[in-house]
Amino acid sequence: MSNLIEVRNVSKAFGGVVANHDISITVPEGKITGLIGPNGSGKTTLFNSIVGYHPIDSGSIKFKGAEISKKKVQQIARLGMLRTFQQTRIYSLMNCVDNMLISVPHRDAAFFDMFKPYPNEMREKAEDLLEFVGLYEKRKLRAGDLSFGQQKLLEFAMALMNEPEVLLLDEPTAGINPTLINGLIDRLKRANTDFGITLFVIEHNMRVIMNMADTIYCLAHGELLAEGAPSEIQNDQRVIDAYLGAH
């Protein structure tokens, strides 16, 4: 079992604010890795560093053994590493099917491919995935007209459409009502088992992350506080002090 993502001693500061300090994390292939921590502990900054949103100050980030810390967002996305956003981002004026179609992998897109129509298999795949997340009935609606929870599901389906090797999910269940969350956990797990997508998940909902993740990393004040299996993290005194609080 190899490591898909290897973050080594990464630091990132914005002016005087140190968002990440000397962080090392590995995301093993085929697993679900969790990332937790209080607000402002640098989780999203780490995500942004990994997917190339901003240059890192020091350290190294490798994807499948190759250094990617100097690459741009689009290049990294085309390598097969995708992220979803904390503030859900979909193409609001386009309908759901079109949102899905534009999300096909662009890895091998040759210049003149842009002048081709979408093949029927792609449309079928788009609809199948919309069905998978439970949005088939809404497929012809404009994405911007969907509820926030539905937009989150759509964004997740779009990510699956892109056939990534690893998917970085920034709070996938935030803003989703409790009855939908179980369905979403189930779908995230199936994305991992059925589609073979490695997941790296930021999550504040402890029930969700403890239920899903194989390994969990906990950040606090920009530093790595602890790592381990969910049961170890739950009982780690430092994590309880910094984040979970006493029950």
Add this chain to the structure above:
Amino acid sequence: MTTATDVKAAETGTHKRRLMSNNDSMIFAGLVLFGILGPILFPNYTFQIAVLWLMVLFALTWDIMGGQMGYNSLGNIFFFGAGMYICAIVQVGLFTDVGAYTSVSGQGNFKFTPDQYYIGVAVGLVAAAIGSSLLAVALGWIVFGLRGPYFAIGTLGMALAAGELIGAWGWVGGGSGIPMPVYPGSGDGKSYFFYVLCFAAAIATFLFLKWLYSTQFGLAINAIRDDEGKAEAMGVHTLRHKTVAWAVSAFFLGIAGGLFGNMTGFIEPLEVAFPTITFGIFMVAMALLGGKGTIWGPVLGAILFHIVKEVTWTYFLGWQWVALGVIIIINIIYFQQGIVGWLQEKYPGWFGIEVDERARAEAPAKGAAQ
């Protein structure tokens, strides 16, 4: 492939796949009919109707960027002027020395034979189209780093600077411009000749864009409009699509410039080639009036705008700028979606757009048609 999947595919792709729906085809046929009959029924207005077709072309090409892709360019007129100058230089340069032809002593002394004229126009228009596209690719490298209002101001500056720079370039006649080769025939013959070319250029632009928006390219530029950061995060080749979008705009605007230069017979940098505050702003206003981001909006906007403009110019001289200003202000403050955009909201079924089922269930009769 089973029949079940075929049915599913056919159901999803009906209005996307076909280039035009029945409604579109009928409106389009009406437009073509007007294009053919217009100069026959109103021979005195041939020039004005020819300009109308250029206006349609302006609005359509502006909308590629401003409507479909969300990049509001105020400098697209640059490619109109660039095309005009490229066409003129080719028309003259094929047969005589450009510097001598445009010099004060030699102003327009060279006489072109009919063959030279037609060859010059043909080669010049092709060169204008290709040359303008290449300029768009080169400039795209610079200006696509700008977003939102900065892009608008940057492109505006580009067009203004181009006019001044050409005005200082002696080889192409500087501020005193270039007298274009004279059409070898009657004035009416010239009107019809360029009318046909303007009409063909507008129709070609429309059909090309109609096709282009049906390809993967169409969705990609819509995605850039809705959320460019998201498109980047999904690995879309955004710069590639933006550059092609601008090059397509420039291609047709270059042709329009070449045609307009020949129609007016004399070109100079500020008023004719790079008229930023007239044509440059009109193309934006027309697309907004009709409804940006739609294929018919710019066409409708251009026709209405041109009619209002010509009427006010003829009957309310002195008030024409006030009238245009009022239209633009009302449009931008109260009516941003434009006429076709408003219709889309009001009657989405006409455009094959679906709204929420619950809303549809309450008014079942209308939406079902598409």
